[in-house]
Amino acid sequence: MSSTLILDHDQTRRALPPDALLPAVRTALIATSRNEASTPPRIAAIAPAGILGAMPGYVAGLGLAGKFVAIFRPGGPTGPSTHHGIVALFDENDGHVLALMSGEAVTAARTAASATVAFQELAPSTVGRIAVIGAGVQAHAQLELLHHLGLTAEIVVASRSQDSATHLAQRYGTATARTIQEAVCSADVVFCCTDADHPVLRHPWLRSPAHISSVGGSRGHELDRSTVTGGTLYVEWPGAVSHAPPAGAHELQDVSPDRAALLGSVLSGDHPGRTGDELTVFKSTGYAALDVAAASVAYQRATELGFGTRIDM
Template sequence: MRRQALLLNAAEVARLLDTEQLLDVLAKGFETITDETAISPPRGEMAIGDAGHLLTMPAAVPGLPFGTKLVTLFPGNAAAGIPTHLGLIILMDSVTGEVLALMDGAHITAMRTAGAATLAAKLLARPDSRAMTILGAGVQGQAHLDLMSRHFDIETIYVGSHGAESAQRLAARDPRAIAIEDHEAAVRASDIVCLCSHAEHPLIHMDWLCPGQHISSVGYAPPCGELDPAIAARHRLVVEARIAFAPAPAGCAELAGIDPAWGTELGEILLGRKPGRESIDEVTVYKAMGHAVEDLVVADMVYRRAIALSAGQSITL
């Protein structure tokens, strides 16, 4: 008899994803990446004409189901009010290979990305950070606004975007937030700078930076991207995994040509093998490329809560 699988829609995933546990779950995942106990082949990519891309992201971690995420990146969706990132996550039994669950991946992608950036900021940003700039007012901008402000005593949040209206909409969600047009002035006034866009060219420049800042970049737009490569090459650089230095789509376009030895994995800091921030004036940089282990550990958390709460719909495939 075939085992039934659990189907979880977007609303159920959002309800079941525990933001209080999110950073701890992600931290354990990053430790398995550094310890090389996780299995995760390089991310695959297929172009769908000129409209967008399909990415495939499989992973396995000891003690958890294994699985894969299918994620689409269609930048043109924004104009139609459709998320630019859409995804499906499939969890499978690590003994039999049977499908355990199929769940919407958009919310998990958004929250694990912002969660990992927040975890990196906790390790790298100054604890007394009070001002933050968010450039990019889409899904990631919203997720960063929520998660970063939970873990720092942020007093002022500058929000900038390619479109003034989208920046104003995001800023309206938080009384501390201000929609801005002068990105340079906002960056210079901030302790934490979050790049959350689909920009194909750098959003900030080296001469905008000030001592002690933390720069976070989660955008993915090869062959270039939102982060100035000179910033990554000059300042303390932290990544999710060493594969970030591989060519896109497995790695980050902005890190092309940088010696992988220059970077530090998040797991190395979490395991005490490398330090976090080393001085008050140090400029730190976190560059995310997205890692399948992040999706897997968060999807497993959602799946376990669904089982415990009898949530979702059982289906026979």
């Protein structure tokens, strides 16, 4: 009987170094654009206080995995949401369970990675200031990844709670805190990492040219209509536009599919990406191919370093 590797939250996080995760996410995005991935739309069971989503996927060259994620709001409708889950990596040849790992750690890391890949491909040629909107787990993961890249751009943190933004900015010596409008108005790149159910920024605040990577909005619109229609739009997978939430994006439900280009097609050279001084908008919904990429990296790295616990399932 083959054993299964168990990784807790901290072990999963340690097994996802950016230098390995970013290339894997790029591979998953390219595979998606070339129809080399099998990623059915996310489904969810609805409970009184939250949802349980299921996301299976296979990506050629990376592997076979699935995620169960519970999204709840224990403090009530206006409180912060929680994400609890597990990711299972399977052997693509015989189906046995290779590893079980923290869904929270995988989600935070792969989401930040996809937003960063979009930034690297679609940002203006000169980036002097980057705004990170949000002060929760995803904003922290995004700041951590940007810090790892060693960027020279000024980084500004903003949130609906100024105290939360200040606290998060203080964890990164070069970051400062501003209001959301102040941060957006002066930024060349904006990362929206919130759990908002209504837009957190307005199109008139944005500079031209600028780039937005929006990864929040699982409960509703994180971007306003004018931002979505006023920019050149990119997504991870076609279902972001063609499927209803929880698989697709709230902001893209009435957008024509031919308006959204796949980020993977830019990475592969099949789409030109940014062509001038336009606003570029990457709207992430999160989907299974990215979880496959992260799970593959985490399993390989943890195996190489010899940490985690092995059990017989």
